[in-house]
Amino acid sequence: MRSGAPGALLEVLPRLGPTTAEGVQRALAEDGLPLALSSIYTALGALERRGLVRALRAPGCSTLFVRAEAAGVYLLCRRCGGVVPLTLPTAYVDALRARSAAHGWQLFEPHAVLTGRCGRCRAAASP
Numbered sequence: 001m002r003s004g005a006p007g008a009l010l011e012v013l014p015r016l017g018p019t020t021a022e023g024v025q026r027a028l029a030e031d032g033l034p035l036a037l038s039s040i041y042t043a044l045g046a047l048e049r050r051g052l053v054r055a056l057r058a059p060g061c062s063t064l065f066v067r068a069e070a071a072g073v074y075l076l077c078r079r080c081g082g083v084v085p086l087t088l089p090t091a092y093v094d095a096l097r098a099r100s101a102a103h104g105w106q107l108f109e110p111h112a113v114l115t116g117r118c119g120r121c122r123a124a125a126s127p
């Protein structure tokens, strides 16, 4: 059941995966709910502050949004904006926790954006 723009966003985000505010706007418009981009950003910001949405931010790239349950580690292509979720081996996450603990930190679930260039863009750039 939708509850205004935030409710509509929470419904559409799992279907889209990591997406930009513009991507959310297009999907909502296709669902018959045209909203101004400013309203989308306002709703995404409110959902992020409530911990229901995570923003994936990287320098030089558009911010991507995912539902909090889908937050994790993502590869983000700096050329085309392509996104791939990256599953980390348990041993790697355990090592991150141990190294964080050595600095007195409690590590929450790993949530990061790793930037680079995807295979398709690398192939296109090759002579």
Ligand SMILES: [Zn+2]
Binding pocket: 077, 078, 079, 080, 081, 082, 117, 118, 119, 120, 121, 122
């Ligand atoms: Zn790419």
